[in-house]
Amino acid sequence: MTSYDIDVSIVCPNSLVKEGLSRILSEDCFKVRNSFQDAGPFLSEAPGHVFVRDGEIIVFEGSVADVERHISALRERLPNCRLVLLADSFNFDTMTSVFRAGADGYLVKDIECRSLVESLKLIACGEKVLPSQLVKHLPPSNGMASTDLNDGADLLATLSERELGTLRCLIMGYPNKVIAYRLDISEATVKVHVKAILRKLGVQNRTQAAIRAVNSGLGATATLSSIYSANDIVLDEDEDYLPDQRQIPA
CATH class of the missing domain: 3.40.50.2300 (Response regulator)
Known part of the structure; x- marks a missing residue:
């Protein structure tokens, strides 16, 4: 450098x-x-x-x-x-x-x-x-007990292989266009999968789905910065963001 x-x-x-x-x-x-x-x-x-x-x-x-x-x-x-x-x-x-x-x-x-x-x-x-x-x-958290993990794993088991692949892409913060390219499907099909994932996991948006998946053991190596990436922030389905920061004198 x-x-x-x-x-x-x-x-x-x-x-x-x-x-x-x-x-x-x-x-x-x-x-x-x-x-x-x-x-x-x-x-x-x-x-x-x-x-x-x-x-x-x-x-x-x-x-x-x-x-x-x-x-x-x-x-x-x-x-x-x-x-x-x-x-x-x-x-x-x-x-x-x-x-x-x-x-x-x-x-x-x-x-x-x-x-x-x-x-x-x-x-x-x-x-x-x-x-x-x-x-x-941030909303209050009730903690993550082992029963919660088991319940989450049971929910993931309801997803098809293609929905799981889409969910892994959501964890990485990919927008629909990138997901479609990586999975070799159309953007319309991606939207169908995302809606199915939200419904089956009982969540309101893509970020919540990604966090639910990570807490249930899917994509355990994902980081919060990838989940809360800009690709999610600019989409209408999302309202949550997070990361890290610190402090400068005015």
Whole structure:
């Protein structure tokens, strides 16, 4: 690795915050290529518009106006970049909106500097990063007794081989198009299998089905980050997300 391995651009209307963030990132393995007050330069069609490299991270500071709209536009225009919102405070609805718009990360400013850097490194590797505050919004758990595992295994036994194959793909976070390709079936057939899986497992969406399957012993090597991948977040059937994160001074 060289001293500068990860390209990053910063969108922040506050010059002081922008300078501080640039300094934090430049002291690690990031090269701050651009910094702007808004996303306009990235969306401009004018000659000499900003060039964004594949895999480049664009960090939006929380005070940027219409950030969801900008993220959606950049996701369409720059599909290979990584888009991150560094929010002033945690807001579940905003987090949901930016991920549906195409964000790769949602961080909150009370994250520590080192944790911010490590989170952005994960995002640069293709991971999705969400704030630890999200844990407070998770439903209560009754624990996982052995009888629950047995019940889950019995439920899995009701699935056909093709449904099990589809469920394994859901665990990995694959969208319908990828599942259809891997199983050599049509997307319409995938939708039929997914509906059957949800009905047989008694769950409401794909994420719940994947978690139920892992808790029942199917795909035991799967990680939460794969279950809560972006492929699931952007689908209408899903409303849940999770991962890992930490904290940065405002």
